[in-house]
Each structure stands twice: as C-alpha cells, then as structure tokens.
Amino acid sequence: MIELFLRALPMLKSALLMTIWLSAVSFLLGSILGLLIAFSRISRFPVLRGFAFCYVSIFRGTPLLVQMLLVYFGLPTIGIALDPVASAITALTLFSASYLSENFRAGILAVDKGQWEAAMSMGMGYWVSMKRIILPQGLVIAIPTVGSRLIALVKDTSLASTVTVVELTRVADQVGAATFRYMEMFLTVGVIYWVINQMLTILQTYLEGRFAGRYL
Template identity: 70%
Template sequence: MWELFLRALPLLQQAIVVTLGLGISAFILGSALGMLIALLRNSKARALKAIAFAYVSIFRGTPLLVQILLIYFGLPHYGIVLAPIPSALLALTLFSAAYLSEIFRAGINSVDPGQWEAAQSMSMGYWTCLRRIILPQALRIALPPMGSRLIALVKDTSLASTITVMEMTRVAEQVGAATFRYLEMFLMIGAIYWAINQVLTILQTWLEGRWTRHMR
C-alpha cells in the first residue's frame, strides 16, 4: 500500500488541489447564485418566482452527472466549447445553487416576520433591512445545512472524472488501471475524501460555535 501511495503521490497532489478548487469555487459561486434565486423565490413578482421555481425544479430534479455531460458534450452543438474543468465548475455551480437557494430561503423565512415590520416602521429600506437584520440571522440558521452541502459538493467533484478532469477519482482510475490494484487505490482515495470532509466538519462546528456566541 505504501509503495503504491508513493507512486501515486505526484498525481494525487495535483488532484487534491483540483478537487478542493472545484468544490470550494462551486460552493462560493453557487452561494451567490443561490442567494439570488432565494430572493427571487420570495419576491412578490409572480414571473420572478416562477423562473426561480423552475430553476430549482430542473437542477434538483435531474442527476448531476447528466448535467455535467450535457454541458461538456451538449453545448458544443451550439458553438459553446468549454474545457473539462470549466465545464465541471459550471455544472457544479448550477447544481449547488439550486440546493443552496432552498437553504437560504428556509433561513430567511425562519426569521420572525415582525422584524421586517419593525424595520419598515423605522423607514428602513428593503435591502438595508435584509443586509443588517435578516441575513445575519438567516445565515446563522442556514450554517449547518450549508456545511453539509459543501461536504456533499466536495464528494460530487468525483463525477468530473467522467469528462477527464484529473481529480482524485480520475487518478485512482488511472493508477488502478496501470497497476491492477484498484481496491487499494480506491480505498486510499476514499480515506483522503474522508480526511478532507472531517476537516470541513470541524471547521463547520467551530464556525457554528463562534457565530452562536457572537449572536447571543
């Protein structure tokens, strides 16, 4: 096992960077898009609510693997050609935004409606109220499911191997094919995924405790 690890180490070092880069970048971009979709879902304009609902329905209702393949193999038919990593990042971002939008929407709707009314009575505008009063509380409520979504997203990056992205699963496939030691390689990769997600879990727990103390 150890000699196999040393043999795969140069590729694994690059693959871990790609995996973390894809997962964290998709989470950040998906959070921004998800917040926009959540606000559209809570909008009073029916057309905007319908668009946001349709987006969430499509991207939550179809497999991520299908979305990745559609972007990588389907868009070239319309003259849009993306390299493997941008294709994977786009798919992961759109996919995560659908889930994160529902997390944000639940957090926003969990805030007491009386706080909106109090802000309006003080002549505070919608965006000011949202930024200063509602979102800090909503994000505290949404933090645990956001952490779970980030962990799931890191694991979902393994699907990028289907379009030749050199992330950890792709490396395991290649080294396994070269050495015929698939079991050991995939056990090794599984252990690395577990270690990464344990670090993320500890970070999430620390943030929860820190933010909860701050908001008391």
C-alpha cells in the same frame, strides 16, 4: 499499500489541488447564484418566483452526472465549447446553486417576522432591512445545511472524472488501471475525501458555536 501510495503521491497532490479548486470555486459561485435565486423565490414578483421555482425543480430533479455530460458534450452542438475544468465548474455551480438557494431561503424565512417589523419601524426599506437585519440572521441559521451542501459538493467533484478532469477519482482509476490494484487506490482516495470532509465538519461545528446565540 504504502508503496503504492508513495508511487501515486505526485499525481495525488495535483489531483487533490484540483478537487479543492473545483469545490471552492463551485461553492463560491453557487452561493452567489443560490442567494439570487433565494431572493427570487421570496420576491413579490410572480415572474421571478416562477423562474426560480423552475430552476430549482430542474436542477434538483435531474442527476448531476447528466447535467455535467450535457454541459461538456451538449453545449458544443450549439456552438458553446468549454474545456473539461470549465465544464465541471459550470455543472457543479448550477447544481449546487439549486440546493443552496433552498438553504438560504429557509434561513431567511426562519427569521422572526418581528425582526422585519422592527426594521421597518425604524424607517429601513426592504433591501436595507434584508442587508442589515434579516440576511445576517438567516445565514447563521443556514450554517448547518450550507455546510452539509459544501461537504456533498466535495464528493460531487468526483463526477468531474467523467469529463476527463484529473481529480482524485480519476487518478485512482488511472493508477488502478496501471497497477491492477483498484481496491487499494480507491480506498486511499476514499480516505482523502474523508479527511477533507472531516476538516469541513470541524469548521462547520466551529462556526455554529461561534455564532450561536448572536442573532437567535
């Protein structure tokens, strides 16, 4: 198994970088979009609330694989052609945003209403109160669920192999097909995913401890 690992190491290195890139970019873009959707869900405007509800319902209610295939194979039929990496990032971003929006919304709504009243009594408007008082507390409350979503997103990047993105899972499949040693290759890749997610779990635990009690 060590011999196979060393043989596949050059491909695994580039595939690992691709997996990290897909995860990082999709999480960043998904967080921005998710926060906007979360604000829409708690908006006083029915149209925004309705749009946000439909978005979350659609993207949480359908499989990521179907969404990725629709982006890669479906969009070209209406004149929008994306390369494999862009397609994967688009699908992962839209999918993760639907879950992250609910994580952020739950964190914001969990902030004590007295915080709103205190901010308003000091003459702060809605958005100033949100920016300075509510959102920082809400994001701290959301750390566990947001961390779990990032870990899930790292694993979700394996589906990018279906649209020919050369990430960890696709390398395992390619090397397995060339050597007929699928078991060893997929075990190797599984360990790599596990190591990445253990590091993220440690980071999540650190952040929870770092901010525990600061706002709560």
